[in-house]
Amino acid sequence: MATYLKTGKEASAVAEIDAKVRGIVENALNDIEQRGDAAIRDMSIKFDSWERESYRLTDQEIQACLDSLSDRELKDIEFAQTQVRRFAEHQRAALQDIEVETLPGVILGHKNIPMNSVGCYVPGGKYPMVASAHMSVLTANVAGVKRIVSCAPPYKGQPAAAIVAAQHLAGANEIYALGGIQAVGAMAIGTESIKPVDMLVGPGNAFVAEAKRQLFGRVGIDLFAGPTETLVIADETVDGEMCAIDLLGQAEHGTNSPAVLLTNSEKLARETMAEVERQLGILPTAEAARQSWEEYGQVIVAESYEEMLSIADEIASEHVQVMTDRDDWFKDNMTNYGALFLGPRTNVSFGDKCIGTNHTLPTKKAARYTGGLWVGKFIKTCTYQKVLTDEASATVGEYCSRLCALEGFAGHGEQANLRVRRYGHRDVEPYSAVQPE
Numbered sequence: 001m002a003t004y005l006k007t008g009k010e011a012s013a014v015a016e017i018d019a020k021v022r023g024i025v026e027n028a029l030n031d032i033e034q035r036g037d038a039a040i041r042d043m044s045i046k047f048d049s050w051e052r053e054s055y056r057l058t059d060q061e062i063q064a065c066l067d068s069l070s071d072r073e074l075k076d077i078e079f080a081q082t083q084v085r086r087f088a089e090h091q092r093a094a095l096q097d098i099e100v101e102t103l104p105g106v107i108l109g110h111k112n113i114p115m116n117s118v119g120c121y122v123p124g125g126k127y128p129m130v131a132s133a134h135m136s137v138l139t140a141n142v143a144g145v146k147r148i149v150s151c152a153p154p155y156k157g158q159p160a161a162a163i164v165a166a167q168h169l170a171g172a173n174e175i176y177a178l179g180g181i182q183a184v185g186a187m188a189i190g191t192e193s194i195k196p197v198d199m200l201v202g203p204g205n206a207f208v209a210e211a212k213r214q215l216f217g218r219v220g221i222d223l224f225a226g227p228t229e230t231l232v233i234a235d236e237t238v239d240g241e242m243c244a245i246d247l248l249g250q251a252e253h254g255t256n257s258p259a260v261l262l263t264n265s266e267k268l269a270r271e272t273m274a275e276v277e278r279q280l281g282i283l284p285t286a287e288a289a290r291q292s293w294e295e296y297g298q299v300i301v302a303e304s305y306e307e308m309l310s311i312a313d314e315i316a317s318e319h320v321q322v323m324t325d326r327d328d329w330f331k332d333n334m335t336n337y338g339a340l341f342l343g344p345r346t347n348v349s350f351g352d353k354c355i356g357t358n359h360t361l362p363t364k365k366a367a368r369y370t371g372g373l374w375v376g377k378f379i380k381t382c383t384y385q386k387v388l389t390d391e392a393s394a395t396v397g398e399y400c401s402r403l404c405a406l407e408g409f410a411g412h413g414e415q416a417n418l419r420v421r422r423y424g425h426r427d428v429e430p431y432s433a434v435q436p437e
Helices: 011-035 037-048 059-068 071-094 130-143 161-170 180-189 206-215 240-251 266-280 286-296 305-315 327-333 348-353 390-407 410-424
Strands: 003-006 098-103 106-114 117-121 147-152 174-177 199-201 230-234 259-263 298-301 319-323 339-342 379-387
Touching: 003 266, 011 037, 011 180, 011 206, 037 180, 059 161, 071 130, 071 161, 098 390, 117 130, 117 180, 130 147, 130 161, 147 161, 147 180, 161 174, 180 199, 180 206, 230 240, 230 305, 240 259, 240 266, 240 286, 240 319, 240 348, 259 266, 259 286, 259 305, 266 286, 266 298, 305 327, 319 327, 319 348, 327 339, 339 348, 379 390, 390 410
Parallel strands: 117 147, 117 199, 147 174, 230 259, 230 319, 259 298, 319 339
Antiparallel strands: 003 298, 098 106, 106 379
């Protein structure tokens, strides 16, 4: 039986916070629906102290952002985008159209069709999340999306230059300096100046995540993304210093980012807890990281590797850092996670920023039923069928007629009957099941 040396906030307290967010978001989206651009402007002024005639950036403004960055900064962005593009291109190549003859004269197939338009949200109010532009805009570009709209909030009173540069280099067609509910609401609902999109993608704060949830159905979304989560699975092959920074490196995302240590060593668990306290004394982002750790952090000591595996699958964390003497065993046996980071030489930060895998990942146990953002999320796999011969149409029609009768669908059945009459040359009574000859 596992021992919990530290636990996080009770689920009821989290649910109460979520309920307040839901109400705020619902009212904001209704306002956008009713007042369009005027609502967007009011929210931008209220939440970001940001007002301008048009929130879409001009070509000149985009170029000014590019010019404001050093050659080194641009090269670093280009390195990250090259890695993301390479992996996305390999993923896209794995998606193949198919066409097969399943019966003589019966052709079935599917086509992989990119979406026509997507809206990419790039967080940037607290930290300018440059990498999120690569993950959403660039991946949509590789998928073949025709119109890519990208929004990011202003940073310190102006468009975030590095984000704008990344959005542009990744291939965004329209770039807006808009954040929060007003950004995702504008992209999904549309306003006088912003044409709506077919799908929303990208991470964000609790209000952005809730807005995407409420807009789902009206538009597609990539996934339900809540606060960043990390799970470190470790044994005594690593030390407390590495475990601690791999926990705090994600806890600094916000004040409600769960960070969990799962180990089979009480010694490592206590060493890590002590090391977390030491590092919180010197970490520049300690204010946010400490609150996350104190309110949402957990330390779990399991009795065996098998119990660690079971607990990890139950947690279904967004990020899972595995540092044990059997990392590949966890890879081969874990089923619920957003992304795995195997061994001490890699870490979640590599995946977040530049190694090439996508950092938009499922949270709040959504890893039980979905993976993260990837090229395939921007592509619809659509089927088609054609029947080449009279014999094939009549044969399938006979089976279809009887199955429709079994279900009581007379109109469906008559569709099949007509083909049996026309192509099978059989005398079939209207709205009756075709009997075997």
